[in-house]
Amino acid sequence: MLAQLPPEPPDFTGRRHEVEMLAELLVPRVGSLSVPVAVVSGQGGSGKSALAGHVGHRLAREFPDGQIHVELRGMTDAPAAPEEVLGRLLRELGADPVNLPAGQEERAARYRSLLAGRRVLIVLDDAADERQVRPLLPGTPGPAVLITSRNRLAGLAGAAFTELAVLSPDEGVELLTRIVGQDRVGKQEEAARRIVALCGHLPLAIRIAGAKLTSRRAWSLDLMADRLTSELRRLDELAVGDQEVRAGIELSYRALPDPARRGLRLLGLLGLPGFCAATVGALLGLPRDQAEDLIEGLVDAQLVEHTGTDGLGDLRYRIHDLVRIFARERAESEDEPQDRVAAVEGVLGRWLWLIQQITLAAPSGSIHLREAYPHAIEVEPALTESVLADPRAWFEAEQDSLVVGVEVAAAMDLDELAGELASALCGSVFVVHNRLQAWTRTHDAALAAARRAGNKHGEARLLAELGELKYAQDRFAEARECLIQALAMFREVGDAQGETSALASLGASCREQARFAEAIEHLDAARTTARAMGDEAAIGQVTRLRGSVRLELGDYALAQEDLAESLTAYRNAGSRRGEALTLRSLSLVHRAMGELALAEDLAAQSLAIFREVGDELFEAFGVQAWAKSRLRQGKYDGLLAQLENALAVSRRSADRFGAALTLRTLGELHLAEARYDHAATCFDESIHLWDELDLPLFRARTLRDVSHLHTRLGDPTTAHATLQSALQIFERYGSREYTELTQAPD
Numbered sequence: 001m002l003a004q005l006p007p008e009p010p011d012f013t014g015r016r017h018e019v020e021m022l023a024e025l026l027v028p029r030v031g032s033l034s035v036p037v038a039v040v041s042g043q044g045g046s047g048k049s050a051l052a053g054h055v056g057h058r059l060a061r062e063f064p065d066g067q068i069h070v071e072l073r074g075m076t077d078a079p080a081a082p083e084e085v086l087g088r089l090l091r092e093l094g095a096d097p098v099n100l101p102a103g104q105e106e107r108a109a110r111y112r113s114l115l116a117g118r119r120v121l122i123v124l125d126d127a128a129d130e131r132q133v134r135p136l137l138p139g140t141p142g143p144a145v146l147i148t149s150r151n152r153l154a155g156l157a158g159a160a161f162t163e164l165a166v167l168s169p170d171e172g173v174e175l176l177t178r179i180v181g182q183d184r185v186g187k188q189e190e191a192a193r194r195i196v197a198l199c200g201h202l203p204l205a206i207r208i209a210g211a212k213l214t215s216r217r218a219w220s221l222d223l224m225a226d227r228l229t230s231e232l233r234r235l236d237e238l239a240v241g242d243q244e245v246r247a248g249i250e251l252s253y254r255a256l257p258d259p260a261r262r263g264l265r266l267l268g269l270l271g272l273p274g275f276c277a278a279t280v281g282a283l284l285g286l287p288r289d290q291a292e293d294l295i296e297g298l299v300d301a302q303l304v305e306h307t308g309t310d311g312l313g314d315l316r317y318r319i320h321d322l323v324r325i326f327a328r329e330r331a332e333s334e335d336e337p338q339d340r341v342a343a344v345e346g347v348l349g350r351w352l353w354l355i356q357q358i359t360l361a362a363p364s365g366s367i368h369l370r371e372a373y374p375h376a377i378e379v380e381p382a383l384t385e386s387v388l389a390d391p392r393a394w395f396e397a398e399q400d401s402l403v404v405g406v407e408v409a410a411a412m413d414l415d416e417l418a419g420e421l422a423s424a425l426c427g428s429v430f431v432v433h434n435r436l437q438a439w440t441r442t443h444d445a446a447l448a449a450a451r452r453a454g455n456k457h458g459e460a461r462l463l464a465e466l467g468e469l470k471y472a473q474d475r476f477a478e479a480r481e482c483l484i485q486a487l488a489m490f491r492e493v494g495d496a497q498g499e500t501s502a503l504a505s506l507g508a509s510c511r512e513q514a515r516f517a518e519a520i521e522h523l524d525a526a527r528t529t530a531r532a533m534g535d536e537a538a539i540g541q542v543t544r545l546r547g548s549v550r551l552e553l554g555d556y557a558l559a560q561e562d563l564a565e566s567l568t569a570y571r572n573a574g575s576r577r578g579e580a581l582t583l584r585s586l587s588l589v590h591r592a593m594g595e596l597a598l599a600e601d602l603a604a605q606s607l608a609i610f611r612e613v614g615d616e617l618f619e620a621f622g623v624q625a626w627a628k629s630r631l632r633q634g635k636y637d638g639l640l641a642q643l644e645n646a647l648a649v650s651r652r653s654a655d656r657f658g659a660a661l662t663l664r665t666l667g668e669l670h671l672a673e674a675r676y677d678h679a680a681t682c683f684d685e686s687i688h689l690w691d692e693l694d695l696p697l698f699r700a701r702t703l704r705d706v707s708h709l710h711t712r713l714g715d716p717t718t719a720h721a722t723l724q725s726a727l728q729i730f731e732r733y734g735s736r737e738y739t740e741l742t743q744a745p746d
Contacts (some may be wrong), residue, residue, distance in 0.1 A: 003302060004067060012051075018164065025160050026121070038144075040052060041302060042164030046164045052146050067120070067123070070085055075126060082132055086104065098308040119142060122145045130153050133153065172203075172206055238322070239556065249323055255301065262704050265707070273400045284343075304318070310394075347405065348421050353376040363577065369465065405421060409446075425470070443469065463485050470482060480509045480510070503542075514552070514733040516733070527539070580610050581606070584621065610622045628668070639669055660689035664682070667686060676713060699729070704722075704741075706722050707723035
């Protein structure tokens with residue numbers, strides 16, 4: 001009896017679902033007229049051969065006439081020829097070695113005859129393609145065939161296909177434990193998980209890391225993880241004896257046609273966490289259909305994998321981390337520097353163009369620091385139309401890649417390109433969607449590149465945008481520091497637009513910290529430069545902020561004048577979002593004046609526009625303003641659910657200011673409806689956040705509400721003391737509440 005299966009790997013781990021499925025597929029059924037054929041495909045090092053061996057040994061009793069194992073060498077320079085393999089199989093099946101048929105067809109016919117009715121399992125390991133495999137398939141029931149291949153062999157009619165993914169994190173740790181030992185892993189489980197993650201959960205890589213640890217008992221798992229951390233040396237580390245991850249990937253790479261090799265190299269250079277056909281087309285200068293064909297070829301070769309479909313209906317792809325590192329190495333050694341630069345510029349330039357179109361279609365209402373983006377490359381109309389139909393879906397699909405793109409350009413010292421993309425992103429999408437972590441990454445990278453290049457103008461723009469980021473993160477003192485530096489640089493290089501933007505942002509930061517005189521000074525200067533430039537969006541932003549400061553000071557007439565100018569300017573600029581921001585500010589003015597019905601109407605208009613433009617965070621602010629105007633009128637129906645949803649949005653967006661503001665309004669609602677415990681909880685949480693943000697004026701406003709709560713609870717002494725604490729803060733900052741409380745009963 002033939003028993004050719006290699007020894008079963010002693011540390012075989014996981015793959016329970018695949019094992020059960022293959023066992024079910026391969027065991028011949030009584031009365032079946034077909035030969036069971038199963039194909040296991042997967043990237044190099046994913047454990048295809050180990051799985052085939054494990055299944056083969058498990059099913060050995062089901063095939064009493066023997067188990068045949070054939071190494072087809074599909075990924076080598078010399079794949080086994082079907083005629084050669086058939087000759088060997090005929091000899092092993094008992095054919096006369098002297099009188100073997102001469103040709104492939106004759107040998108295949110004799111092979112099928114010898115197998116007829118025999119219960120033999122045939123394992124064809126590392127198949128190159130369908131042409132290599134077809135002559136080796138039996139023709140009548142009895143045998144079963146298990147094939148492994150890096151290619152999918154989708155053209156193999158009648159076969160059942162299994163795609164072998166990498167191991168799960170838990171399975172990866174289990175494999176490492178079986179190699180290294182429970183004692184070592186149990187003491188350093190977190191390091192074990194780091195090793196598995198840095199190996200990309202690839203079984204071969206985990207085996208190599210485990211083998212190194214086994215042979216180097218003095219090494220800790222933390223040391224191994226640290227050695228794998230650097231991408232520049234990771235593939236060097238993942239080599240031991242005759243096992244090497246790089247060599248395994250290279251086999252697949254060398255089997256590709258030249259265009260696919262170049263595509264893989266440049267995708268590795270970009271290092272995107274995900275991409276679509278349009279990105280590959282921009283990278284290689286190919287039409288979409290050719291880009292799709294190239295990617296699918298890489299998918300078939302198990303070098304790229306599908307990850308799903310995005311909101312625009314495009315297929316998304318990714319490269320395994322170790323393949324990406326290999327591809328980048330090849331790009332750096334095989335592609336000329338100017339070709340690498342051109343590839344990166346091609347992708348990022350088209351992204352710039354699309355972001356420009358999104359911004360033009362839906363202005364954010366902010367002052368833009370760049371009037372033009374020289375690196376933008378016009379995109380074909382069909383793609384532009386698709387993106388503009390649903391810009392949120394496009395951004396959701398590309399957001400992580402956009403960030404990586406900025407970092408790649410910065411690392412290549414393409415400082416202007418990195419700066420342009422970072423600025424474009426924060427000037428539109430990141431502002432609207434509150435992607436603060438992404439904003440930080442892009443600007444840190446681009447700022448470092450600008451400084452290396454001595455690009456003062458670029459540095460000023462990025463510092464100003466970082467100041468806006470700090471403001472959005474409620475880090476107002478840090479925002480002022482960045483903006484003061486940026487303002488000096490803008491004045492040095494003579495950039496009036498940048499100067500206006502920095503002054504406006506400084507005014508906003510000072511407003512939040514109740515530095516009202518300083519805020520007015522900055523905003524007056526910003527209004528002068530904005531009017532001189534005739535920039536309607538800038539005028540809209542500056543006068544809106546100026547009006548909001550006038551509101552804080554109780555100058556309602558001047559506040560209305562500023563906000564009326566802002567509303568007109570934003571409408572002239574076509575900024576619906578800016579219009580909504582100003583309508584909300586006007587609502588606050590009229591609420592402070594006691595004109596509650598008008599305040600409610602203005603807040604409702606603002607809220608409708610935020611919903612129209614899809615700004616979820618500012619929709620939450622709109623809800624808060626609208627709810628408060630209704631609350632003051634005694635209209636409580638439906639407010640609780642809407643405010644709780646607004647609070648959830650603020651928390652999800654990590655907006656502590658919005659959360660504190662909404663908690664205060666929720667507390668007021670609970671107080672009005674005599675839910676005193678709930679009111680106390682909301683006020684306490686709000687005060688805690690105001691303290692974290694170092695915003696004493698807003699703390700005082702909430703203390704005023706707490707005073708009302710103690711009055712309701714029948715504790716006038718605490719109510720009076722609390723109100724006096726609030727009054728002292730109002731007096732210190734010269735806010736409108738001091739006049740309200742000292743000149744008229746509350």
